[in-house]
Amino acid sequence: MKLTKLAAFAATTALCAPAAIAEEMANEMTLVSWGGAYQSSQIKAYVEPYLEMHPEVKVTWDESSAEAVAKLRAMNEAGNVTWDLVDVVASDSMRLCDEGLAVEIDPAADLAAAPDGTSAEDDFGDLLVSECFVPQIVYSTTFGYRTDLVGDTAPTSVCDVFDLAAYPGKRALQKRPIDNMEWALFCDGVAKEDIYDTLGTDEGVSKALAKLDTIKDQVVWWTAGAETPQLLADGEVVMGSTFNGRLFSAIAEQNQPIGMLWDMQSFDLDGWIVPEGLPADRKARVMDFLKFATDTQRLADQAKFISYGPARASSAPLVGKHAELGIDMAPHMPTDPANATNVHIYDYEWWADNRDDLNAKFEAWLAK
Amino acid sequence: MSDMTETAGPVLAADGTPLKRSLARALRQQKLRALFLIAPLLLFILISFILPVVDMLYRSVQNGIVSKTLPNTVVALADWDATTGELPEEAVYAALAVDLKAAAEQKIHTKVGTRLNYENPGMSSLFRKTGRKAKKFDLETGGPWKETLIDINKGWGEHDNWRTLQTYSPPITSGYFLNAVDMRVGTDGPEMRPEDEQIYMKLLGRTLWMSMAITSCCILLAYPVAWLLANLPARKANLLMILVLLPFWTSLLVRTSAWKILLQQQGVINDILVYIGLVADDSRLVIINNQFGTITAMTHILLPFMILPMYSVMQTINPSYLRAAKSLGATDWTAFWRVYFPQTVPGIGAGSILVFILAIGYYITPALVGGTKGTFISNQIAFHISTSLNWGLASALGAILLAVVLVLYWAYDKIVGIDNVKLG
Numbered sequence: 001m002k003l004t005k006l007a008a009f010a011a012t013t014a015l016c017a018p019a020a021i022a023e024e025m026a027n028e029m030t031l032v033s034w035g036g037a038y039q040s041s042q043i044k045a046y047v048e049p050y051l052e053m054h055p056e057v058k059v060t061w062d063e064s065s066a067e068a069v070a071k072l073r074a075m076n077e078a079g080n081v082t083w084d085l086v087d088v089v090a091s092d093s094m095r096l097c098d099e100g101l102a103v104e105i106d107p108a109a110d111l112a113a114a115p116d117g118t119s120a121e122d123d124f125g126d127l128l129v130s131e132c133f134v135p136q137i138v139y140s141t142t143f144g145y146r147t148d149l150v151g152d153t154a155p156t157s158v159c160d161v162f163d164l165a166a167y168p169g170k171r172a173l174q175k176r177p178i179d180n181m182e183w184a185l186f187c188d189g190v191a192k193e194d195i196y197d198t199l200g201t202d203e204g205v206s207k208a209l210a211k212l213d214t215i216k217d218q219v220v221w222w223t224a225g226a227e228t229p230q231l232l233a234d235g236e237v238v239m240g241s242t243f244n245g246r247l248f249s250a251i252a253e254q255n256q257p258i259g260m261l262w263d264m265q266s267f268d269l270d271g272w273i274v275p276e277g278l279p280a281d282r283k284a285r286v287m288d289f290l291k292f293a294t295d296t297q298r299l300a301d302q303a304k305f306i307s308y309g310p311a312r313a314s315s316a317p318l319v320g321k322h323a324e325l326g327i328d329m330a331p332h333m334p335t336d337p338a339n340a341t342n343v344h345i346y347d348y349e350w351w352a353d354n355r356d357d358l359n360a361k362f363e364a365w366l367a368k
Numbered sequence: 369m370s371d372m373t374e375t376a377g378p379v380l381a382a383d384g385t386p387l388k389r390s391l392a393r394a395l396r397q398q399k400l401r402a403l404f405l406i407a408p409l410l411l412f413i414l415i416s417f418i419l420p421v422v423d424m425l426y427r428s429v430q431n432g433i434v435s436k437t438l439p440n441t442v443v444a445l446a447d448w449d450a451t452t453g454e455l456p457e458e459a460v461y462a463a464l465a466v467d468l469k470a471a472a473e474q475k476i477h478t479k480v481g482t483r484l485n486y487e488n489p490g491m492s493s494l495f496r497k498t499g500r501k502a503k504k505f506d507l508e509t510g511g512p513w514k515e516t517l518i519d520i521n522k523g524w525g526e527h528d529n530w531r532t533l534q535t536y537s538p539p540i541t542s543g544y545f546l547n548a549v550d551m552r553v554g555t556d557g558p559e560m561r562p563e564d565e566q567i568y569m570k571l572l573g574r575t576l577w578m579s580m581a582i583t584s585c586c587i588l589l590a591y592p593v594a595w596l597l598a599n600l601p602a603r604k605a606n607l608l609m610i611l612v613l614l615p616f617w618t619s620l621l622v623r624t625s626a627w628k629i630l631l632q633q634q635g636v637i638n639d640i641l642v643y644i645g646l647v648a649d650d651s652r653l654v655i656i657n658n659q660f661g662t663i664t665a666m667t668h669i670l671l672p673f674m675i676l677p678m679y680s681v682m683q684t685i686n687p688s689y690l691r692a693a694k695s696l697g698a699t700d701w702t703a704f705w706r707v708y709f710p711q712t713v714p715g716i717g718a719g720s721i722l723v724f725i726l727a728i729g730y731y732i733t734p735a736l737v738g739g740t741k742g743t744f745i746s747n748q749i750a751f752h753i754s755t756s757l758n759w760g761l762a763s764a765l766g767a768i769l770l771a772v773v774l775v776l777y778w779a780y781d782k783i784v785g786i787d788n789v790k791l792g
Binding site for chain 1: 475476478479481482485486489490491492493496564565566567570571632633634635657735739740741743748751753754755756757758
């Protein structure tokens with residue numbers, strides 16, 4: 001009698017358990033992002049609103065996105081993943097997906113549809129570059145110049161970066177082959193659509209490096225996005241590449257004498273991935289948050305705090321004025337038609353294949 | 369007397385056991401007790417230091433991923449002769465189809481792609497793209513696999529990809545170490561990489577000479593300071609000591625950034641030089657983002673590690689030796705060079721080893737102020753750990769750096785003698 005009761009009890013709990021666990025959500029979340037103005041735009045646009053709806057949830061931030069891939073790999077090997085949601089650039093999300101360190105996302109089930117009913121998949125469109133990636137923003141790597149140090153004619157073309165005669169002085173470039181090689185080839189006369197085909201050959205690589213050689217003495221190589229605005233503010237360089245949001249805050253928030261050069265800006269994406277191997281309750285919480293944080297309104301809200309374009313097509317019309325400065329944000333977006341007349345589209349797949357090889361060549365060239 | 373003991377057999381302890389055995393037992397007990405006392409520390413070092421280092425070093429040769437993910441292909445490919453220049457046979461392709469289907473279902477095919485892409489660009493997307501289709505392979509009725517696979521991605525029809533797959537199929541590889549010394553596995557054995565890819569040997573050489581330059585600068589700057597510290601009256605010496613230790617309590621990043629502000633072309637030093645007219649405004653000195661910047665900033669950061677051992681050694685030198693030398697007719701220089709200096713050598717030795725070994729592994733400061741000519745091999749190690757994710761190459765580079773340090777340590781022991789090093 002006792003035994004049957006016990007068995008019946010066990011059977012009911014066993015039956016109910018999966019349903020109960022699926023409802024269960026952890027009340028703690030560790031979010032990983034880049035720090036600075038970008039992270040605070042995320043806090044204001046969707047983390048704070050989410051916490052208002054769910055006061056029981058506690059959020060911890062870790063500003064480790066720059067080395068997220070290496071750290072996630074180490075956590076995964078140690079069998080102890082402490083992060084719940086990680087903000088990474090698109091190319092890193094591809095690597096995390098390749099390494100099996102990120103969960104595949106099903107846009108239909110995991111992401112919210114647009115208010116007009118367009119499915120998430122169509123709303124994000126081509127920006128879903130990897131099965132594991134939920135894009136938030138479109139940013140670009142582009143050039144800023146000191147308006148008071150470039151003489152009477154401000155630079156209008158990316159090739160002015162390579163023109164030491166017209167614009168003498170130092171330039172800041174990112175210490176990596178990506179973007180720099182493409183700009184070099186473009187300014188060496190290679191047509192935009194042929195850039196990657198050219199770069200795929202040894203002659204193409206030599207050609208790009210030879211073009212970069214012409215300005216090598218005058219380049220300050222940066223690794224952190226904050227360096228270029230600082231170098232520009234100090235007058236240490238006359239022009240330099242960095243993320244457009246960094247230049248926006250130097251210009252609009254700090255009133256530095258800096259101008260934007262949008263020509264051949266290189267589009268890139270930033271977004272979320274969910275690490276593989278989370279316990280069910282933590283994963284349930286994070287998926288709940290992810291759905292909220294990447295819906296149409298939230299992504300549009302983010303653009304009130306930073307000049308990065310929302311990744312959803314349906315968010316674009318909702319972009320308004322800067323929350324604190326009150327200026328219209330649309331003209332500062334990399335995706336604004338006036339800024340996007342000549343855009344460089346970065347080829348993720350190509351770089352995933354060639355980045356190790358080109359890095360070796362680029363580093364060897366740098367050390368020469 | 370001695371004759372008597374010899375004839376009387378072994379010496380006995382009070383309890384009748386032979387003294388030798390009794391002594392051995394007492395000593396063993398002592399040793400066990402000592403071992404017991406240091407056991408927590410030993411365990412701690414073993415678990416938190418030695419095991420991770422060994423694990424990291426093992427990665428520099430480990431290559432199990434290929435044979436684990438593609439077991440059938442590796443076996444089938446063993447008989448293939450790459451030198452004929454022909455593609456493998458249908459059996460190999462069939463084995464690959466089986467392996468890829470299994471790997472794609474477990475989502476591990478892309479890991480192999482990433483691994484092989486380090487050796488041959490293009491393998492990453494070859495595996496990623498093929499994996500998408502491989503899940504739907506029908507192993508019973510599908511085929512012929514050679515055509516199917518080449519149809520999916522023409523990469524499977526390229527001889528070079530197959531050669532890479534064969535070369536890197538054994539579970540242990542020398543590939544990472546070869547890469548770390550600017551070599552690679554060519555068609556007939558190891559060969560040098562093309563000139564435009566050679567970098568690590570150059571960086572290692574640069575790391576060594578710059579670390580030596582930094583150590584020398586530290587010796588020159590630290591010696592007078594340590595001497596002052598040891599010979600000033602206590603109150604002044606204490607104040608000076610605080611000044612020496614102050615940088616220790618400041619974050620490394622803050623100190624390095626401070627050097628940036630000082631050294632850059634629109635920085636404090638250049639501004640002063642321009643202001644007093646030593647340098648023209650349009651030809652400001654380039655003293656950062658090059659080797660000068662790295663040497664300056666690192667000398668400053670590592671200086672306390674040189675001053676402190678020197679100071680503690682100098683403090684123990686009896687001032688009466690110098691006075692005795694002088695009263696015997698030595699000049700100031702002779703008294704210093706023949707009497708004082710030799711006694712400070714153990715302090716210089718200890719400081720030099722500390723500074724040199726710290727310098728050789730530095731990467732934050734060189735990355736921030738070194739530009740392209742002033743970076744170290746550790747910057748490449750950091751790059752491969754956190755950015756390119758080629759941990760095998762990073763640990764091969766680390767192993768080489770470790771070996772270099774051990775060799776230099778051994779050489780130091782032979783030339784100066786490690787017993788001659790004193791921290792106080």
